[in-house]
Structure formats: structure tokens, C-alpha cells
Amino acid sequence: MDTIIIKEVGPADLESLQQISRQTFIETFAGSNTEADMEQYLQQDLSAARLTGELADPHSFFYFALSGDTVIGxxxxxxxxxxxxLQQEHSLEIERIYVLQACYGKGVGQVLYxxxxxxxxxxxxxxIWLGVWEHNLRAIRFYDKQGFVAFDKHIFRLGKDEQTDIMxxxxxS
Known part of the structure; x- marks a missing residue:
């Protein structure tokens, strides 16, 4: 794999952002969720309108991981x-780190982290804080290795399914 380059995402990158968002979400969760719940999430939470709004928020930041010219996470x-x-001024949330399944184990998640x-x-x-699905053991192991500790739980709605995220x-410092 080429060197992994990190690039800040802007409004002109909307189409690529939506494509990588959808592809990685499907690869990560389709096998464990119903087609209807997945489709509802993709249509609502990863819509062009929703992502455009998130890109415009001055308190949200998106970054691509690139291998050459290809977005891989x-x-x-x-x-x-x-x-x-939490919405506390002295904290930062990692809302999403997603990597193409074909690039698992190649250090892409580490570079994004x-x-x-x-x-x-x-x-x-x-x-730094985050929520991770209780059944996403690969991600939980990754965050454990980075020194994260569980401190609470919250509900994440995927379509009509209420799932438990470990915070x-x-x-x-």
C-alpha cells in the first residue's frame, strides 16, 4: 500500500464523502442488521443533505485517508x-473512524486515530471520547489498545433498532 495521506474534507468532496461513508458503513454493519434498518440509516444519516449540514458545521471536522488518489477511509x-x-468544551468526540474492509490491518485506522x-x-x-457498538469487538480492541476506557453506555438508533454503544x-493531560 502507498503511504497513507490525510486530507481535510470540504464541501467539494461531498460525493466522495457520501460514497466512502455508505460503503464502509455497509461493509461494517450490514451482516449484523436488517436490510430495512440499514436502508433507513443510509437514507437519513448519510444523505447528501445531512452530510452537507455536517460539513458546514464549524465544530465538525472530516478527514479522508488516501492511498494515492483513492479514498480508503x-x-x-x-x-x-x-x-x-457530552457537548463539553474541553472534550473532542471521535464520531466516526471507518476504513474500507480491503484495507483492514494496514494501519489506516491508526493513521486516522x-x-x-x-x-x-x-x-x-x-x-477524547467516542461511542462504539457493543458488538463491534474489532473496534473495541483497537480503542482499548489506544488507552481508552469505558465510562458509560448510550443508545444508538439504527433504523428502528435501538443498539447499545459503549462510551x-x-x-x-
Whole structure:
């Protein structure tokens, strides 16, 4: 694999963002969820209108992981009121780190995670937090290795299905 390059995502990247968002979400969760729930999530939460709004939010940040000119993963970070849950000024949420299944085990997630830490340090936040589906053991192991600890749970709605996310955080200072 070529060197992984991180590129900030802007409004002109909407089509690529929607494509990588949908593809990685399907690859990660389609096997464990109903087609109807998946379709509802894709239509509502990963619609062009929703992603356009998220891109316009000054407290949300998107980054692509590129191998050459190919988008192989992406990262979404939230600060302040854009955070889905805690909304504390001294925290940063990793809302999404997704990588194409074909690139698993090649360090792409690690590079995206390191970008999240760099942004958190630039923002001078005290900690990073995230929610991860309780059945996504691969992701939980990844975050455990990075030093995250579970501190709570919350409900994530996928279509009509209410799923439990483990909330994890890592102190930076």
C-alpha cells in the first residue's frame, strides 16, 4: 500500500464523502442488521443533505485517508455543541473512524486515530471520547489498545433498532 495521506474534507468532496461513508458503513454493519434498518440509516444519516449540514458545521471536522488518489477511509470529529452527547468544551468526540474492509490491518485506522489526537491537542482539549457498538469487538480492541476506557453506555438508533454503544474516553493531560 502507498503511504497513507490525510486530507481535510470540504464541501467539494461531498460525493466522495457520501460514497466512502455508505460503503464502509455497509461493509461494517450490514451482516449484523436488517436490510430495512440499514436502508433507513443510509437514507437519513448519510444523505447528501445531512452530510452537507455536517460539513458546514464549524465544530465538525472530516478527514479522508488516501492511498494515492483513492479514498480508503475517513474520520469525523466533533467539538463543542456538535458533539452527539457530552457537548463539553474541553472534550473532542471521535464520531466516526471507518476504513474500507480491503484495507483492514494496514494501519489506516491508526493513521486516522493519530490525526484525531493531533486535532485534539491543537484544540487543547482534556480528553477524547467516542461511542462504539457493543458488538463491534474489532473496534473495541483497537480503542482499548489506544488507552481508552469505558465510562458509560448510550443508545444508538439504527433504523428502528435501538443498539447499545459503549462510551469510551481517553484523557490527554
Amino acid at each position: 475517513y474520520l469525523k470529529l466533533n467539538t463543542g455543541k456538535a458533539q452527539t452527547e 493519530e490525526k484525531a489526537v493531533a486535532v485534539a491537542r491543537d484544540q487543547k482539549v482534556a480528553y 469510551m474516553k481517553k484523557m490527554l
